[in-house]
Amino acid sequence: MNPKRPKTRIQQKNTSTILEAALEVFSKYGYRGSTLDQIAKTSGLSKPNLLYYFPSKEAIHTTLLEGLLDTWLDPLHKLDASGDPREEIIAYVNRKLQMSRDFPRESRLFANEILQGAPRIGGAIEGELKDLVDEKSLVIERWIDEGKIAKVDPRHLLFSIWSxxxxxxxxxxxxxxxxxxxxxxxxxDAEEFLDTMFTRLLRADPK
Structure with a gap:
């Protein structure tokens, strides 16, 4: 399919159907354990029809990951440097937990990609994601220096929230x-537990 030519409504529908089926398959079996035949069967389309839209399994996988990245970064983008530090971090924890509830397949897709060494999104991790983490780490470091939250390593704080x-x-x-x-x-219960844990972790020592 010519990527420069605008898609018809049917082409848009079929593309969306293929990506939804691929998300189901990849999140269940991982990239290596998934096949084009499985994706075609799940989508209800023939394999030749699927290959009309995407030339390979990798092309489908890469398209899914690229579409996921903005969604994955959005909760951290919303961490407001002008807000109350503990409230902002707890809100970020809750947004990440809500994503796990709403997008479990996407989370597993991302995790499987990382476990394989991030061959398809390594550039985005070393670029866009790292830049965002560096930016928000400076915000957290400023809050620490101002005595608003406890002294913690900002990057490891973010890693712990993710995990x-x-x-x-x-x-x-x-x-x-x-x-x-x-x-x-x-x-x-998870939300209540994490709220309590991070509230206690971030509580600054009284002066």
Whole structure:
């Protein structure tokens, strides 16, 4: 398909259908365990039809990741340097947890890419993501210097937020099996726990 020619409504619909099916397949089986045949079957389209829109499995995977990156960075972009430090960081934690609730397949897609060494989005991680982390780390360092929050390493603070929130998407099956039927929705308790933990972690020592 000519990428420069505007897509018809049917082409837009089929492209969206393929990407939705690919997200389901990739998030379940990972990149290496997924095949074009699986994606075609899940999409309800023939494999030749799928290849009309995307030349390869990698092209589909890369398209999904590129579309995901803006969504993934948005919660950190919203960390407001002029806001209350603890409120801003807790709000960021809650936004990341909400993403795990709303976009579990996307989270697993991203995690699988990282586990493989980020071959398709390494440039974005070393570029756009690193630049954003550096920018927000300076904000957190200023809050620390002003005595508004406890002294913590800003980057490791962000790493801990990522791991503690994305766990509920990437290890959803484990979480639900351990909590059992009496806790069918882990997210309300997770939010309360993380709010308490990070509030205590960030509390500045009284002077």
């Amino acid at each position: 503690l929130t994305q766990h509920y998407a990437d290890f959803d099956v484990q979480v639900r099996m351990i909590l059992g039927d009496e806790h069918p929705d882990p997210f309300p």
